[in-house]
Amino acid sequence: MPDAVPGAGSRPFDRAALAERVAARRWYHTIDLGQGVVTPGVDNTPVRLARLDLPASLAGQTVLDIGAWDGFFSFEAERRGAARVLATDSYSWSDTGWGSKAGFELARQALGSRVEDLVIDVLDLSPERVGTFDVVFFLGVLYHLRHPLLALERVASVTRGCLVLETVVDLVGLGRPAAAFYPGTELNRDPTNWWAPNCEGMVAMLQSVGFSSVRTVTPQHGAPYRALRAAWHRVRRGEAMAAAFRQDRAVFHAFR
Numbered sequence: 001m002p003d004a005v006p007g008a009g010s011r012p013f014d015r016a017a018l019a020e021r022v023a024a025r026r027w028y029h030t031i032d033l034g035q036g037v038v039t040p041g042v043d044n045t046p047v048r049l050a051r052l053d054l055p056a057s058l059a060g061q062t063v064l065d066i067g068a069w070d071g072f073f074s075f076e077a078e079r080r081g082a083a084r085v086l087a088t089d090s091y092s093w094s095d096t097g098w099g100s101k102a103g104f105e106l107a108r109q110a111l112g113s114r115v116e117d118l119v120i121d122v123l124d125l126s127p128e129r130v131g132t133f134d135v136v137f138f139l140g141v142l143y144h145l146r147h148p149l150l151a152l153e154r155v156a157s158v159t160r161g162c163l164v165l166e167t168v169v170d171l172v173g174l175g176r177p178a179a180a181f182y183p184g185t186e187l188n189r190d191p192t193n194w195w196a197p198n199c200e201g202m203v204a205m206l207q208s209v210g211f212s213s214v215r216t217v218t219p220q221h222g223a224p225y226r227a228l229r230a231a232w233h234r235v236r237r238g239e240a241m242a243a244a245f246r247q248d249r250a251v252f253h254a255f256r
């Protein structure tokens, strides 16, 4: 069962106390907590939100956010009127050194949010464990998984309506379904990155796990943008330009 929600419906901090607590921890998401306090996330989350093409209203919908971390997208679903939101994560909520659940809990309290939470690995998701949801967010998680197709089967099993998936894509321009494998730290120097399909591969994977229609929401950026980005990665991270040129991020809406 999801954990209880402490402090839901209340705003327990004055501005100074909130700012002090925010400053005391590391943040992945950039979240506006109100009272002029914004979490200093390493991720420019509002910009990513704009690329998801979410409906303005999620009124009455149930939403599952897989790999929620600091919870930006869970809180956003609640803000858009969702009747129930369940935020789940495993790795970065398990104090592995990569992150913690403290940011999510502070943001939830500060926002007076009723978002529920559950520590669960994506591979353990099932209708029996968590139920099924009208809308499922699977954002920035797929490339962290060693078994992406198996994970997508689990994700499909808990999706009643629409899956919103955002991921790194690679091998852009190949023209047939494929996925790049990162056995080491090839992608962003991060050993937790394993696979990234290209857009054709992502659509085919979603269809193969039972989604009846798939919309590619954000098509890949054009060659000039990707060339500039590849040069930037070369300078900043010493990555091979040819590989980075074929990488991008993309968003998909998949319907049961």
Ligand SMILES: C[S@@+](CC[C@H](N)C(=O)[O-])C[C@H]1O[C@@H](n2cnc3c(N)ncnc32)[C@H](O)[C@@H]1O
Pocket: 043, 066, 067, 068, 069, 088, 089, 090, 091, 092, 093, 120, 121, 122, 123, 138, 139, 140, 141, 144, 145
């Ligand atoms: C790059 S962050 C993305 C966070 C958020 N979804 C977003 O889009 O901003 C990847 C998240 O996926 C989570 N994650 C990685 N492997 C996971 C797994 N096997 N099951 C559940 N969550 C996982 C991590 O803990 C982390 O919170």
